[in-house]
Amino acid sequence: MEQSDVIVLSGAFAPVTTERSFDELEVEGQIPTDLNGVYVRNGPNRKFAAPGRYHWFDGDGMLHAVYFENGRARYRNNWVMTDQLREEIEADRALWQGIKEPERRDRQDMPRKCTSNTDVKFFAGNLISTWYLGGAVYKSDPYSLSTKGKLNGDSRLSGLPISAHSKVDEITGEFLFFAYGKTPPYMWFGSVDRSGNVTQFRDVETPGPRLPHDMGITENYAILHDFPLYYDERALMAGRHKLSFHNDKPTRFAVVPRRDKNAPIRWFEAKPTFMYHVSNAWEEDDGQGGIEIVMTGTPFRMPRDLSGNPEPDKFIAMIALLENDTMFYEWRLNLRTGLTRERALDDIIVSEFPVINGKMMGKKSRYSWQLLMGRSEQKEDPRFSGLARYDLQRGTSQTYHEGPNRWWSEAPFAARDNAKAEDDGYLVGFVWDGDQQKSKVYVMDAADLSKGPVCKITIPERVPNGFHAAWVGADRLARGW
Numbered sequence: 001m002e003q004s005d006v007i008v009l010s011g012a013f014a015p016v017t018t019e020r021s022f023d024e025l026e027v028e029g030q031i032p033t034d035l036n037g038v039y040v041r042n043g044p045n046r047k048f049a050a051p052g053r054y055h056w057f058d059g060d061g062m063l064h065a066v067y068f069e070n071g072r073a074r075y076r077n078n079w080v081m082t083d084q085l086r087e088e089i090e091a092d093r094a095l096w097q098g099i100k101e102p103e104r105r106d107r108q109d110m111p112r113k114c115t116s117n118t119d120v121k122f123f124a125g126n127l128i129s130t131w132y133l134g135g136a137v138y139k140s141d142p143y144s145l146s147t148k149g150k151l152n153g154d155s156r157l158s159g160l161p162i163s164a165h166s167k168v169d170e171i172t173g174e175f176l177f178f179a180y181g182k183t184p185p186y187m188w189f190g191s192v193d194r195s196g197n198v199t200q201f202r203d204v205e206t207p208g209p210r211l212p213h214d215m216g217i218t219e220n221y222a223i224l225h226d227f228p229l230y231y232d233e234r235a236l237m238a239g240r241h242k243l244s245f246h247n248d249k250p251t252r253f254a255v256v257p258r259r260d261k262n263a264p265i266r267w268f269e270a271k272p273t274f275m276y277h278v279s280n281a282w283e284e285d286d287g288q289g290g291i292e293i294v295m296t297g298t299p300f301r302m303p304r305d306l307s308g309n310p311e312p313d314k315f316i317a318m319i320a321l322l323e324n325d326t327m328f329y330e331w332r333l334n335l336r337t338g339l340t341r342e343r344a345l346d347d348i349i350v351s352e353f354p355v356i357n358g359k360m361m362g363k364k365s366r367y368s369w370q371l372l373m374g375r376s377e378q379k380e381d382p383r384f385s386g387l388a389r390y391d392l393q394r395g396t397s398q399t400y401h402e403g404p405n406r407w408w409s410e411a412p413f414a415a416r417d418n419a420k421a422e423d424d425g426y427l428v429g430f431v432w433d434g435d436q437q438k439s440k441v442y443v444m445d446a447a448d449l450s451k452g453p454v455c456k457i458t459i460p461e462r463v464p465n466g467f468h469a470a471w472v473g474a475d476r477l478a479r480g481w
């Protein structure tokens with residue numbers, strides 16, 4: 001297949017070639033004057049075409065930001081200038097191939113290109129971007145988006161494969177990270193305070209290399225993931241990457257104390273599955289003097305054959321082909337009994353990319369907003385087709401979409417100025433309008449999706465479909481953490 005035929009390099013996925021800014025944007029409706037801050041989204045935008053097969057996860061990280069101030073909006077985009085992208089620019093060609101092709105054996109320091117294309121957060125005055133396979137954490141200026149180098153609290157962070165979905169606690173300003181790699185102990189957890197000091201760093205040993213994507217954070221614990229989907233160890237030793245799903249092995253969650261590095265890590269078992277994203281986690285009283293850790297997220301649903309038996313190969317194929325068949329789900333890890341309870345919160349709506357009100361991270365939250373996952377008839381054609389809103393207290397949900405010709409991006413919750421309630425604010429997200437062939441930003445009322453967009457802001461250039469986003473309110477920008 002020619003690269004020009006690759007779905008995730010064409011249409012709404014096609015990379016842009018320039019870094020630009022626009023101060024005057026066309027608006028349908030009115031931008032709320034109580035929406036102040038920056039919406040920033042990361043995503044793949046390759047600079048140089050590499051030989052071999054391309055995967056959507058391969059492109060160089062690019063930040064796209066929309067700044068909201070007193071009813072006006074500005075847009076800017078910028079590549080994350082990683083060490084590897086800089087090397088490629090100096091060579092004027094691609095020096096690494098994508099994840100479907102072999103690693104570089106001559107570069108033990110960086111066998112794959114750390115693209116920093118996956119996630120973005122606000123930490124200690126900077127936007128920080130991360131990569132899902134683990135690498136350096138890059139800092140960018142929140143206003144100019146220019147890359148300011150790597151986060152290096154101390155020597156323990158240099159060379160550590162820090163994963164995307166490491167978190168920032170908005171209440172304490174801490175950066176809570178997990179890292180994973182191919183050598184023992186295979187996983188690590190740590191925290192950096194908002195002055196840049198590494199305050200916790202410990203091994204989280206697993207039986208072999210694993211592929212965690214996210215973690216949960218409560219007020220006192222981090223919950224790290226060991227799903228029975230990982231690289232085949234024999235293939236890995238031969239230098240190949242072959243995913244295997246081990247349906248006979250449980251999912252394991254490590255409950256790691258956030259602050260006491262001498263307190264033991266507790267492991268909990270659950271049904272085998274795989275999950276990219278956590279919605280939230282918190283601690284609850286179990287009614288018998290114990291603590292139960294609750295974690296919500298969107299795991300994949302297990303495909304089954306005609307006899308009802310799980311089909312691990314189909315499970316792998318679903319993940320490899322970027323097809324999402326997910327549920328909204330809950331695990332309860334009881335610290336008193338050591339037992340896990342789990343249940344689907346919703347097995348009807350297929351949704352992913354959950355977001356919450358950032359101030360509720362680690363606390364019992366009532367709302368979760370998620371992207372609806374459309375189903376394409378083509379392979380490797382991920383479809384983010386709308387929004388869902390869950391009210392966990394009432395057990396209700398609401399969805400919004402405008403048909404199959406819209407491609408949404410993760411739409412974080414943005415509290416309105418002087419917000420009075422957990423859902424008192426907006427959802428802000430890029431939407432590719434396939435009918436008009438234009439990128440827009442939709443601002444939705446987070447309390448009621450049925451009203452439709454409060455406003456639609458047109459971006460004069462395409463914002464290619466991408467991954468994770470953050471909302472940084474003007475109060476946090478001004479405070480610097």
Ligand SMILES: [Fe+2]
Binds near residue numbers: 164
């Ligand atoms: Fe992710």
